[in-house]
Amino acid sequence: MADYDLVVAGGTVVTPADMFQADVGVVGEKIAAIGLGLRGERTLDAHGLLVMPGGVDSHCHIEQLQAGGGADEESFISGSTSALAGGTTSVITFSTQFKGHDILQPLAEYRRRAAKAMVDYSFHQIITDPTDDVIFNQVPQVVASGVRSLKVFLTYDPLHLDDRQFIRVLAAARRAGALVTVHCENYEAIRWRSAALLADRRTAPKYHAWSRPSMVEREAAHRAIALAEMVDQPIQIFHVSCPEVAEEIARAKARGLKVWGETCPQYFVLSENDMDRPGFEGAKFMCSPAPRDAAAHEGLWRMIRDNVLDVVSSDHSGWSYETPVGKRVHGTAAAFNEIPNGVPGLGSRLPILFSEGVSKARFNACDFVRLTATNPARLFGLYPRKGTIAPGSDADLVLWNPDQSVKITNRLMQHVIDYTPYEGLDVVGWPTCTIRRGEVVMQDGIVQAEAGSGRFLPRAPYDQIKPTGNLPFGFDASAFLV
Numbered sequence: 001m002a003d004y005d006l007v008v009a010g011g012t013v014v015t016p017a018d019m020f021q022a023d024v025g026v027v028g029e030k031i032a033a034i035g036l037g038l039r040g041e042r043t044l045d046a047h048g049l050l051v052m053p054g055g056v057d058s059h060c061h062i063e064q065l066q067a068g069g070g071a072d073e074e075s076f077i078s079g080s081t082s083a084l085a086g087g088t089t090s091v092i093t094f095s096t097q098f099k100g101h102d103i104l105q106p107l108a109e110y111r112r113r114a115a116k117a118m119v120d121y122s123f124h125q126i127i128t129d130p131t132d133d134v135i136f137n138q139v140p141q142v143v144a145s146g147v148r149s150l151k152v153f154l155t156y157d158p159l160h161l162d163d164r165q166f167i168r169v170l171a172a173a174r175r176a177g178a179l180v181t182v183h184c185e186n187y188e189a190i191r192w193r194s195a196a197l198l199a200d201r202r203t204a205p206k207y208h209a210w211s212r213p214s215m216v217e218r219e220a221a222h223r224a225i226a227l228a229e230m231v232d233q234p235i236q237i238f239h240v241s242c243p244e245v246a247e248e249i250a251r252a253k254a255r256g257l258k259v260w261g262e263t264c265p266q267y268f269v270l271s272e273n274d275m276d277r278p279g280f281e282g283a284k285f286m287c288s289p290a291p292r293d294a295a296a297h298e299g300l301w302r303m304i305r306d307n308v309l310d311v312v313s314s315d316h317s318g319w320s321y322e323t324p325v326g327k328r329v330h331g332t333a334a335a336f337n338e339i340p341n342g343v344p345g346l347g348s349r350l351p352i353l354f355s356e357g358v359s360k361a362r363f364n365a366c367d368f369v370r371l372t373a374t375n376p377a378r379l380f381g382l383y384p385r386k387g388t389i390a391p392g393s394d395a396d397l398v399l400w401n402p403d404q405s406v407k408i409t410n411r412l413m414q415h416v417i418d419y420t421p422y423e424g425l426d427v428v429g430w431p432t433c434t435i436r437r438g439e440v441v442m443q444d445g446i447v448q449a450e451a452g453s454g455r456f457l458p459r460a461p462y463d464q465i466k467p468t469g470n471l472p473f474g475f476d477a478s479a480f481l482v
């Protein structure tokens with residue numbers, strides 16, 4: 001008689017703390033046991049493979065609603081397919097607010113669309129127009145519905161918040177019990193430099209990087225941290241592109257602040273030189289903050305090793321290259337400031353980080369699990385349901401061949417976007433099987449999961465979002481609805 005519905009047998013189990021030879025026994029949707037000689041109704045042979053928690057991608061833009069109607073090209077079906085092909089089983093995507101509108105109605109529409117997902121999912125709520133009604137009535141409702149993180153932009157027209165608006169969002173999050181995630185770049189500095197570049201007829205994609213050098217990001221990160229410290233509100237700085245920004249996070253952590261840092265594979269393997277490829281090709285590599293240079297790559301690896309950066313997400317934000325609705329929406333003669341920002345990366349996140357990190361001996365497989373699954377789950381209130389291999393956790397597993405050499409191609413990414421910025425990149429280490437809540441949903445690159453089989457993950461209050469209690473003069477200004 002079998003004790004388990006499924007046993008993943010003979011692999012090397014990797015948790016954030018340890019690596020050891022064991023079988024993983026699954027009953028229904030949950031991990032039931034980790035041990036030796038487990039017997040299952042069905043057995044998956046994992047000899048020679050790593051058995052890791054399914055990836056948690058805590059920052060990806062999928063089917064995000066657009067101001068003019070419609071949504072991002074990457075749908076919940078194609079996005080799920082790419083995620084599962086790449087070993088990711090849970091995602092956090094974005095419900096957005098449009099200026100002049102509320103946040104409840106788009107969230108309802110977004111939930112309706114997300115119901116087609118095949119990965120498990122949660123949302124961050126973007127706030128672009130913090131009116132009294134949004135701040136005092138709607139944010140508490142959204143957070144109570146389980147959407148326990150907000151995102152704000154300190155740059156981008158028409159999304160950016162000024163300091164007063166940002167402070168109001170921090171205070172609303174403190175009252176409701178949510179994490180605030182921040183896109184850190186200085187709006188006015190970028191506008192000023194962009195105007196000068198355009199006046200000098202420097203319009204090509206490479207000038208995207210010139211318009212937003214690292215100090216623009218560093219200044220905004222410093223400001224975001226200082227204002228969060230004043231409100232005593234935990235934050236996560238998104239998509240850190242260079243060590244100078246991470247240094248701001250290191251200083252905040254050293255002061256005991258609840259400030260966490262996220263970076264993405266593009267900031268390790270792409271550079272400003274990619275945006276200088278011939279013709280319009282550079283547009284394929286444009287994202288914000290901009291990819292930097294080799295020195296920044298090395299500095300970021302150091303910041304990963306020193307635990308300053310906590311999370312590696314994809315910031316998947318796909319815009320096809322050949323179609324008229326993607327990177328070319330304003331034609332191939334468009335100036336850099338008219339080209340949509342963002343690069344796809346749902347399917348490539350884990351292979352690139354494993355290859356560059358583990359295979360190149362920059363860190364070990366436990367660190368890889370911590371950065372790509374455990375920390376994102378912990379920091380966004382999904383742990384221990386997600387992000388680890390332990391009895392009682394969801395049986396989300398990825399079986400990984402650490403020795404398989406693969407050349408990345410767009411076909412392998414299985415997303416809807418018509419290119420990958422990593423075309424031709426050689427990686428060592430590749431997912432061979434993905435299991436989501438006990439179900440094999442990808443085997444040897446073939447994704448088989450029913451549309452709608454993904455689940456919404458409501459997030460309850462959790463430790464990381466509790467304020468520290470250290471307030472300037474002991475005065476809690478956020479207790480007043482101002």
Ligand code: URP
Binds near residue numbers: 288317
């Ligand atoms: O360029 C990027 N990162 N696009 C996606 C939106 C964002 O800022 O996260």
Ligand code: ZN
Binds near residue numbers: 182
């Ligand atoms: Zn951002």
Ligand code: ZN
Binds near residue numbers: 059
């Ligand atoms: Zn993003």
